Amino acid sequence: MRIFKWLLALPIAAFILFNAYVYGNIITYRAVAPHQTAFMSMRMSQFAEEGRDITLDYRWTDYRSISTNLKKALIASEDAKFAEHSGFDWNGIQNAIKRNEKSGKVKAGGSTISQQLAKNLFLNDSRSYIRKAEEAAITAMMEAVTDKDRIFELYLNVIEWDYGVFGAEAAAQKFYKKSAEKLSKQQAAALAARVPAPLFYADNPKSQRLRGKTNIILRRMGSAELPDGG
Template identity: 80%
Template sequence: MIKWLLALPFAAFILFHAYIYGSIITYRAVAPHKTAFMSMRMNEFRAQGKDIQLDYRWVPYSRISTNLKKALIASEDANFAAHSGFDWSGIRNAMKRNQQSGRIRGGGSTISQQLAKNLFLNESRSYWRKAEEAVITAMMEATTDKDRIFELYLNVIEWDYGIYGAEAAAQHFYKKPAANLTRQQAAELAARVPRPLYYADNPRDRSLHRKTNIIMRRMGSAALPDTE
């Protein structure tokens, strides 16, 4: 009995990662029905008594504006096209900030890591969660093309209360398809990504305007995956 009890956590660990691996293989060809992050967020809204409807609309990579792709690369992960899932310089800087502040903060996550968190994990900040994120990121990078990783990311990002993905965001903010976003609009959307609900509540925050301008200046040098 003791041996079985000791083996249960190990078996659960193996089964969980087998499920994730199978899901990653499936997502190479099939759009996710919903992500773990979406489920967590919608449950939070219900617990708070908020009547928020989920707006998640999948569109293929070719129907998302190149402006938005470049804006997100410029804003979130300048080396996305070249790295294997991890920005080691960014991770070291984030670890230094964590040590200085005495707690785990955000920062240093690549687009691949953000996608791993959104698909399978939650918003908690712990070294265990970051380790899980790293394992999932490595599996995803080993099995999935960069353009597909980016396509998944573009379609599941949170942009406002209940608004997920490029198409839903473009329709919500600009009443147009994601394929038709201008450089300015794409930069404005990318600027919202790190703090979408904060900016939803504070749309006139000056930092949003400043970040939009920075992203626009960087978009010209943003390198997309080779398949673009």
């Protein structure tokens, strides 16, 4: 009986300790840039296991030094209600659940920018309802103690855009040989279009889907609403 109690208590203790660790880091990230995210570490380990010689390119840049074009493109592409919701798009989640039920797999997540950031900072690329539950808990903690500008700044700096390329500055330099501050509307839309499947588009740079998504984002950028800080 005692062994059974210990076996039951261990996962609960692990859950509590992990979330305490996460909360402490969320507080730190309100003022300090992450050295490296869990998703970056996972991805670089994956490349190493596959025998790929990939170097991590992650360059932190200030929120004000990132083009408004890119901010609007990502809002238009990833989370149109980012400025007004508290971390979750409930309509998007309901639609994702319906799509998952039809397919019989966890494919769509209805993830907001805040949820994507939670995954990138602390989790991995696995798809399960347990991982989504942990992602939701982290998102709620982050939204409770971090303002929208900082959440968006963190997101802009840790998104994956290519093999080993993370963040707006590294992506701008990789694709356009310029700073993230200088991105045009077309360039910003093209970068935003890559976000849902960056490695696929890295392998298929002439994809018709990429061009189509870029044009859709361009049309939506005009109505994209940024957080109060702009």
